[in-house]
Amino acid sequence: MKIGIAALTLAYVLSQFYRAFLAVLAPELEAELGVGAAQLSRASGIWFLAFAAMQIPVGWALDRIGPRITASTLLALGGAGGAALFALAGAGWQIELAMGLIGIGCAPVLMASYYIFARTYRPAVFATLAATLVGVGSLGNIAASVPLGWAAETVGWRGALWALAAVTGLVALAVALLVRDQEAADGAGDGSLWDVLRIPAFWAILPMMLMNYAPAAGLRGLWAGPYIAESYGAQYVGVVTLVMGLAMIAGNFAYGPLDRLTGTRKGVVLGGNIAGALVLAALWWVPVPGLWAAAAALALVGALGSSYAVGMAHGRAFVPAHLTGRGVTLLNLFSIGGVGVMQFATGPIFDAAGGGTEGYRALFGLFALALAAGCAIYAFAPDRTD
Numbered sequence: 001m002k003i004g005i006a007a008l009t010l011a012y013v014l015s016q017f018y019r020a021f022l023a024v025l026a027p028e029l030e031a032e033l034g035v036g037a038a039q040l041s042r043a044s045g046i047w048f049l050a051f052a053a054m055q056i057p058v059g060w061a062l063d064r065i066g067p068r069i070t071a072s073t074l075l076a077l078g079g080a081g082g083a084a085l086f087a088l089a090g091a092g093w094q095i096e097l098a099m100g101l102i103g104i105g106c107a108p109v110l111m112a113s114y115y116i117f118a119r120t121y122r123p124a125v126f127a128t129l130a131a132t133l134v135g136v137g138s139l140g141n142i143a144a145s146v147p148l149g150w151a152a153e154t155v156g157w158r159g160a161l162w163a164l165a166a167v168t169g170l171v172a173l174a175v176a177l178l179v180r181d182q183e184a185a186d187g188a189g190d191g192s193l194w195d196v197l198r199i200p201a202f203w204a205i206l207p208m209m210l211m212n213y214a215p216a217a218g219l220r221g222l223w224a225g226p227y228i229a230e231s232y233g234a235q236y237v238g239v240v241t242l243v244m245g246l247a248m249i250a251g252n253f254a255y256g257p258l259d260r261l262t263g264t265r266k267g268v269v270l271g272g273n274i275a276g277a278l279v280l281a282a283l284w285w286v287p288v289p290g291l292w293a294a295a296a297a298l299a300l301v302g303a304l305g306s307s308y309a310v311g312m313a314h315g316r317a318f319v320p321a322h323l324t325g326r327g328v329t330l331l332n333l334f335s336i337g338g339v340g341v342m343q344f345a346t347g348p349i350f351d352a353a354g355g356g357t358e359g360y361r362a363l364f365g366l367f368a369l370a371l372a373a374g375c376a377i378y379a380f381a382p383d384r385t386d
Helices: 002-017 020-031 037-053 055-065 067-088 094-108 109-120 123-137 139-144 148-180 194-196 202-212 214-231 233-255 258-262 266-285 293-306 308-316 321-352 356-379
Strands: none
Touching: 002 067, 002 094, 002 109, 002 123, 002 139, 002 148, 002 266, 020 037, 020 094, 020 148, 020 214, 020 233, 020 293, 037 055, 037 094, 037 214, 055 067, 055 123, 055 321, 067 109, 067 148, 109 123, 109 321, 123 139, 123 233, 123 258, 123 308, 139 233, 148 233, 148 308, 194 321, 202 214, 202 266, 202 308, 202 321, 202 356, 214 233, 214 266, 214 293, 214 321, 214 356, 233 293, 233 308, 258 266, 258 308, 266 293, 266 308, 266 356, 293 356, 308 321, 321 356
């Protein structure tokens, strides 16, 4: 079991990398292919929406087929295949198609791990295990900063993508060989997604899942790069995105045990996201506060926005065992889908605001208001710990 989780963790490192690497490659892609920030925002949104759309079939497959075949097959075909297509891209639409394929390939990886955690380990440690996996997997976020910039300078961005395609294929093979499926739960195959949606608590938890990850993922995955480059200089992009990535890792590890230490999951998630909304509101008020203040604010947004695993544990606590796959993937659909929707929205909003400083002000304001709205609805959710 442990070696299988290790293989899935490597796969999740790649998933984190692929959702964040466009911010670093943005200058090269614009120079060579003429793909600007707005189109890259759409490409990033396609990754997240493809990822989200796959959560429903992935949930069914986890409950019916198991995590081994589900994760390895999609990662090989979509992840490795999409990276290869990206390496061959000669136009913006090909990058968008490649990002969609990569999103499909990455879709089952984290949920396969969570499915195993939920079916194998004590419920009380789910949040800690889930957050630890996200924290370790976030090394992919780090790799998508300074290391990727170095690789792109050394072998070119196409060479870097070819290497990633090969690594993704090898990790998919490791998942196929090392992951073990669990025995089916009593009633496995019974029920449907509608049974999950009939759980009243979900209607207050899902809006928080929809919004909590969107600011951190949207900024780290794309907008932090152009924002820092235009406001302070391209030479700072790698360092600032690295700092934000490290903050997101630290945030995951910090959030993980808090539900057991405080006796509340709702309080942990709500408090962290209210604080994140306040930081975004400060950037909305002063969008260019100086390089180090901006870097610190982005790092705080990343750290405070890392409550995903505790939110997943909160929602999973209401789901019966035979619906585990569909329950966790529905929560993930909202989390990743929220990022995708916001990435589609941010490009037009940035352009409508005139770009530049006013464009970034509009983005920060949008993220602040969306996160505050999620918190307002989540405040009515019932708390539950295991």
